[in-house]
Amino acid sequence: QKEVEQNSGPLSVPEGAIASLNCTYSDRGSQSFFWYRQYSGKSPELIMFIYSNGDKEDGRFTAQLNKASQYVSLLIRDSQPSDSATYLCAVYNNNDMRFGAGTRLTVKP
């Protein structure tokens, strides 16, 4: 069974802090990794994708991938109340896309 695991949260951080979201996956052959943000009542919005080991930065967001440990994370720097949402991790391999259950993040002013 190919699993994608996320801590369901809620994860609460103060405004301006770094929020760290984690995701582990079981399929060692996984090729691509995605982070989506989903506001309540809305559809998922792609915010980051990463294919290679290491870090990838885009504005306040940094995705980190460690294939040996089967671990992908998302860091949100200078967290804002508008970042409060559910963050979904998605893992792709060989025509199979799997989503984690999501981590609910709350950023408190």
Add this chain to the structure above:
Amino acid sequence: KAGVTQTPRYLIKTRGQQVTLSCSPISGHRSVSWYQQTPGQGLQFLFEYFSETQRNKGNFPGRFSGRQFSNSRSEMNVSTLELGDSALYLCASSSNMDYLGEQYFGPGTRLTVT
């Protein structure tokens, strides 16, 4: 560039009926995927179409089917509706031919089965 559009946005059906949902991808995108999202099961992959061909299929019963037209628009059909089919149905499009690329989701169709 316009985003992914889905119609209708909301739908109420009774058990045993069938339903057809529609999705128009981002212009130029040839891959369209369908997902079911429920509070209990999360986001689950239904199937993916590329150039009018179903390339991938998730683990759903045969009551769930789809198709894609030459203009890349896609439809999803659910026959003999069950209460458990109540969910948010999301369509996502991608420009990547080998499906390694990122997907962009539409607003979804909220289906309620009574």
